[in-house]
Amino acid sequence: MPYPGRPVLEVLPEFAGTAVSRQTPEQRARLLAFCAEQYADGRSIHELAELTRRTQSAVRRALDQAGVKRRGRGAPRSQG
DSSP states (O other): OOOOOOOOOOOOGGGTOOOSSSSOHHHHHHHHHHHHHHTTTTTOOHHHHOOOOOOOOHHHHHHHTHHHHHHHOOOOOOOO
16 A cells, blocks of 8 residues: 655645746745745745745745745754
8 A cells, every 4th residue: 555645735826827037026025925934834845835836946045035044954843
């Protein structure tokens, strides 16, 4: 019996179609705020990438630009 896979998260409607090379300043600001807020609440970079239809590298850059200190690899999720 194979191990069940993790469910894939759906892209949030506010980020659908915004993964373009030239985002508006408002789109970029919303992405930075969303990633910073959700990462602080315990979401992983992988989850954020799925929710925003960005690559994990793009999410890392967004967190860096937002000034968020990232957790170490394999670190337990923070509790708020």
